Amino acid sequence: MGKDERLMRLVRQGRTEYLEEIVSRHYDDVYRFCRFQTGDPQAAYDLAQETFLRFIQYAENSKDSPRAYLLTVARNVCRDHWREKKRRNETTLPDPEAGEPFGEDGGFLAPGERRDTAYTGTADAFSGRTETRLLLEDALLLLPEFQREALVLHYYYGCKYREIGKMTGVPAATVKSRVRQGCRKLRELLGEDVL
Amino acid sequence: MKEKKLREAFLRAGARLGPDPAGRNRAIAPLFRAAREKEIRYDPGWADLLRAQMSGIPAAVWAAQFCLLCALPLLEWALERYTDLEGWQVFPALSVCMAAAGLLTVQELAGHFSHRMAELEQSCYLNLSQLWLLRACCLSGTDVILVLALSGLRAKAHGFGMFAFAVYVLTPFFLSNLIFLSVFRNGRGRGRAWFGGAAFTGLSVCAQCVFPQIYDRIWLPVWTGILVLAAVCCGMQILSLCRRMEGEIVCWN
Numbered sequence: 001m002g003k004d005e006r007l008m009r010l011v012r013q014g015r016t017e018y019l020e021e022i023v024s025r026h027y028d029d030v031y032r033f034c035r036f037q038t039g040d041p042q043a044a045y046d047l048a049q050e051t052f053l054r055f056i057q058y059a060e061n062s063k064d065s066p067r068a069y070l071l072t073v074a075r076n077v078c079r080d081h082w083r084e085k086k087r088r089n090e091t092t093l094p095d096p097e098a099g100e101p102f103g104e105d106g107g108f109l110a111p112g113e114r115r116d117t118a119y120t121g122t123a124d125a126f127s128g129r130t131e132t133r134l135l136l137e138d139a140l141l142l143l144p145e146f147q148r149e150a151l152v153l154h155y156y157y158g159c160k161y162r163e164i165g166k167m168t169g170v171p172a173a174t175v176k177s178r179v180r181q182g183c184r185k186l187r188e189l190l191g192e193d194v195l
Numbered sequence: 196m197k198e199k200k201l202r203e204a205f206l207r208a209g210a211r212l213g214p215d216p217a218g219r220n221r222a223i224a225p226l227f228r229a230a231r232e233k234e235i236r237y238d239p240g241w242a243d244l245l246r247a248q249m250s251g252i253p254a255a256v257w258a259a260q261f262c263l264l265c266a267l268p269l270l271e272w273a274l275e276r277y278t279d280l281e282g283w284q285v286f287p288a289l290s291v292c293m294a295a296a297g298l299l300t301v302q303e304l305a306g307h308f309s310h311r312m313a314e315l316e317q318s319c320y321l322n323l324s325q326l327w328l329l330r331a332c333c334l335s336g337t338d339v340i341l342v343l344a345l346s347g348l349r350a351k352a353h354g355f356g357m358f359a360f361a362v363y364v365l366t367p368f369f370l371s372n373l374i375f376l377s378v379f380r381n382g383r384g385r386g387r388a389w390f391g392g393a394a395f396t397g398l399s400v401c402a403q404c405v406f407p408q409i410y411d412r413i414w415l416p417v418w419t420g421i422l423v424l425a426a427v428c429c430g431m432q433i434l435s436l437c438r439r440m441e442g443e444i445v446c447w448n
Contacts, residue, residue, distance in 0.1 A: 011235070032209050053226070053229055137211065152205070155202050156209050
């Protein structure tokens with residue numbers, strides 16, 4: 001049994017002090033996942049906080065390892081976030097066609113603010129790494145949400161297709177195809193020589 | 196190669212996207228507060244409940260069940276080795292063993308209906324129905340599993356199929372359980388009812404000796420029907436007893 005599982009067992013037995021250790025151990029992972037998903041540091045802080053609050057609320061019911069459980073909750077929280085944004089019609093996803101640039105930190109720019117890179121704003125312009133300084137995290141934001149989460153979970157967190165399928169509620173074959181399609185798009189955006 | 200490159204690119208991106216230490220501390224502080232205020236509401240799953248109930252059954256009951264069930268193959272082996280009995284003639288003896296195992300199960304379960312027991316358990320916030328049901332399933336389930344294992348091992352030696360062997364041995368087990376549960380439910384405090392139940396169980400075993408032809412292949416569907424009916428009735432009796440425990444009348448003995 002790993003340390004995480006031991007901690008969760010203690011938590012389920014009522015030793016809530018170990019919840020703090022779990023939060024500490026996994027905060028960065030959850031924050032990064034939210035950051036990959038939104039591209040916005042402030043939103044990532046808020047979503048990570050929401051994720052952990054939900055985790056703390058239902059900690060005794062978690063059967064998986066805390067990491068898998070937290071990433072599943074984080075994924076749902078990010079989905080809710082996007083859904084809410086769409087509902088309010090406030091989506092700030094960068095639109096390559098319109099030439100909306102990304103912020104210095106990988107997040108979105110405030111209205112009127114521009115990034116001092118060679119980024120020209122169209123998907124075609126991303127194809128040559130030498131012409132742009134588009135980063136992987138920026139390119140990820142141009143992918144559909146389901147491909148982005150599959151790529152991040154697979155390549156950054158090292159989750160297997162089956163595990164991602166369990167987290168996202170789709171068959172492993174679907175996850176595999178999402179990862180493959182996502183990779184192809186990333187290569188188109190960043191260039192074959194980069195990836 | 197490409198996979199490795201992608202993984203490295205993601206790890207580099209992840210390193211760029213980490214939280215800044217000040218922001219992290221600010222974000223974590225309310226989470227620690229929430230963790231400290233958290234009250235765990237223990238909600239055990241079926242596996243936990245089962246484990247707890249298994250440990251709640253007295254060791255003496257387990258030992259008695261174990262002895263009876265060990266006696267089953269021993270008896271079967273001894274009869275075959277030292278007597279000239281035919282295959283079917285072993286079954287009445289095995290039936291007695293199974294009926295006794297059923298009686299032990301009911302005996303253990305009946306303990307929960309003893310005087311003031313229900314109030315005591317209710318005041319300790321135990322779910323009596325759940326407890327009863329689980330214990331019934333644990334004890335009966337163990338018997339059934341062991342009998343099935345025995346059937347698998349010994350069926351061929353008697354020239355019966357595994358299915359027929361299991362049916363011939365399990366039918367008296369479920370019938371005796373059904374009889375005792377019915378008597379327990381409807382004939383509490385009436386000695387005659389208990390006596391009648393015991394006599395009926397004994398006679399049902401004797402009938403097998405008097406009419407050996409009931410072990411003919413042709414009667415197997417009838418045996419199977421009786422077994423299924425007895426198992427369903429046993430389940431209904433247990434559920435009905437569980438329901439009877441709920442409601443305003445806690446202790447009804």
